[in-house]
Amino acid sequence: MLRAFLRKTRAAARLRTSRLVQDDDVLLDAPDDRLAPALVAAARGDHGPAADLLARTRENAEWEHRDRYATRLAAFARSRAEWLEDWRTTAPDDPDGLLVALRLTVDRHWDSPARAELLRQVSPSVTAAAASAGPDPVPWRTALDTARGAHAPHAEFARLWAQAVRRSPHHYGCHVAALEYLAAASPGAHRECLDFAETAAQDAPEDALVRALPVRAAFACLTARGGGGALGADRARLDGAADRAIALSAAHPSADPWPAELRNLLVYVLVRLERLQDAAEQLRLTGPYVTSFPWDRDTDDPLGRFLEVRADVRAATVSGPGTTGSGHPRNGHAGHVHSGDH
Structure with missing residues (x-):
């Protein structure tokens, strides 16, 4: 951990003299x-x-x-x-x-392997702790995740959701939990996920993190089994989700760990949408900060996956918009990124 902090200091010093973060200076999940x-x-x-x-x-x-x-x-x-x-x-x-x-x-x-049964057993204690936490919405995020893992019926999840939003109507974590429940309950409900995320973002203050929820929904659409169809049918909505997240990213300082997950997720989505110039800009803004999510969806080596994607995006934006030397951004699996990958 101490070595990571020393590397963080060194990386910050190099950022002052160069816009290009070297591979050795990239930090995974830095606090x-x-x-x-x-x-x-x-x-x-x-x-x-x-x-x-x-x-x-x-x-x-x-x-x-x-x-x-x-x-x-x-x-x-x-x-x-x-x-x-x-x-x-x-x-x-x-x-x-x-x-x-x-x-x-x-x-x-x-x-x-016994996830659902184990989570059903702890669900009452998790919910009781949330109910005793006063105005704090964070325990309700844990309760919502517990309900999702336990395959709680819609009525039960809706009851927990009502308690969460009563305490904080724009809490990002609770909205992510609800979005993931919706995606898991209806795997083909891409439009429903986008509807939910867009409504939450529209109602939120300009600087609220929940305004990035549509790009999280876009990620769910693009990575769902058979989600390649969403790229064509809902392309305008996916681009809109990315644009909203780009605006939120621009409101935060560059090379800062707080917006790093937003920017890593945004890079992932932008690459899938083949918007490589925009992805390159987000890579510049994120600096040395890599987050396991979303890269751990594809591999057990999220840092290596990020570096592969970053190298491809850089090559693409140097050789020409939308291409690498081989003509496409690669997906890290000896192939190229296509809308129907995964």
Whole structure:
């Protein structure tokens, strides 16, 4: 972890002198300056900084940051859980420690062959914790994910969704959970997914992260089995989703870890739409920050996949719009990117 932070500092220094980020300077899932100290302390067995960080997000109603930090802390606890166990032992009523612990439980069950049954068992405790969390919408995101994994009926999911939006009508994480539930419940419902995402984005403030929901829906459409048909039938809507996300990306500073996932997702979608000049610009803006999502959809090596795509986009935009030296952007599997890939 220390090496990653040193590389982050070196990469930032190089960015000041060059627009081209070298492969060795690219960082996968790098934490921002608020999360990094909490992770370092957790690695040493100290939960204090993590507790302070999440308490501040709760007190200041920083729901998007709270969601992301809780998710990252739970991911870290999957391999190093001693600090979280100590936190839960010393402060069993702390809502922040409970939030991370429940997220960790759901994530672990998600990888089990018995996912649905295990998630049904923990669903009541997850929902009860959410109900006791006051105005905080983040536990409801965990409840929504739990319901999706447990194959909850529509009426049950709708009940949870109503509780989530009552607390925060524009919370991105809860909207992503609802979008994924809709996509899983109706695999061919590309237009329904786009309808939901577009409505949520239109109703949101200009700087709200949920305005990027249509590009998440576009990703779901393009990567669904048989989703290649969406590229032709709904091309204008997919381009519109990308354009909305481009505008949101432009509102954030370049080479910053906070909008990195948005920009990585946007690059993925733009490449699938064969908008390579736009993809190249997002690659420039994201700088050294790579996120596992969406690249881990295609491979167990998301960093390597990103670097392949980045090299192809760069080659394409140097040799001419829309092509690489072989005539098409490659998909990383000894082939080319086509609308019906995956």
